[in-house]
Amino acid sequence: MAEEGEDSKFNSPQPPPFLEVACKSLGKISRFAAGTRAGFAVSLINRKLEAGAPLVSHIEAVKDGEEPISFGPDAILVDYSNGWKLQTVTELDFGGVRKAESIRLIPTQAPNLQIFEGRRPAKIVPKSGVSFLYIAKILLAFVLIFVLGAIFTVALENLPRLILLINSYTN
Incomplete structure (x- = not known):
């Protein structure tokens, strides 16, 4: 019986060791370890962007004919396979939304707004x-x-x- 348990371990489908996220701003695919938080991935992608490129606000899983699945900053990235692909969403994708009203700005009562991407504040935006x-x-x-x-x-x-x-x- 011990052999059957060992065989089931080796024959069970294993998740891929990494996830791929297509970045619109970079035009490249970024790879992240399984279990990576979406906020951390967004932070790393934004660090790689050139000056003037639109910032990434969040990551979505998309599939033709389906409603996209958005990952919040604390969500763990998941590969849904079967035609689902992970891609970034930039601030420009929110047509007509000003930067100050973007999803990335969370607290609105504080005089200085902190944007959290992952565990560290990425930027402080003073009220203008x-x-x-x-x-x-x-x-x-x-x-x-x-x-x-x-x-x-x-x-x-x-x-x-x-x-x-x-x-x-x-x-």
């Missing part, structure tokens, strides 16, 4: 522009400073009269 509310707060602060200054000026100018008035009531 000065809002109307920010300018209004600055103007309100200046008005309050001038009002407070005027109150102290009037109080200090009238302090000698106030002291004389208090002294006249006490005497």
Whole structure:
């Protein structure tokens, strides 16, 4: 019986030792070990891109006539075989979507947005522009400073009269 168990180990279909991802921006195929996270693969592919080339946002499994399967940053890349191919999706594939609204930007409440690809932050994108509310707060602060200054000026100018008035009531 021990021999049957050993034979089944050798005769069972083995998964390929690597996965191939077709990169549109590079025009090449990148290979990754089985069990690689999609975010890590995207990070490595983006590092190989030339300046000005569209960044890869995520990886999809595609097959003619089927809805694509998207891999999130923490998903493990899987080869579905039977006509399914892994390929990259670039920011340009989202027609009309601005870079700041891209899928890669996750937190929207923080003043500095961190983009995580794999385990390390890839890029920090500051919020752009000065809002109307920010300018209004600055103007309100200046008005309050001038009002407070005027109150102290009037109080200090009238302090000698106030002291004389208090002294006249006490005497």
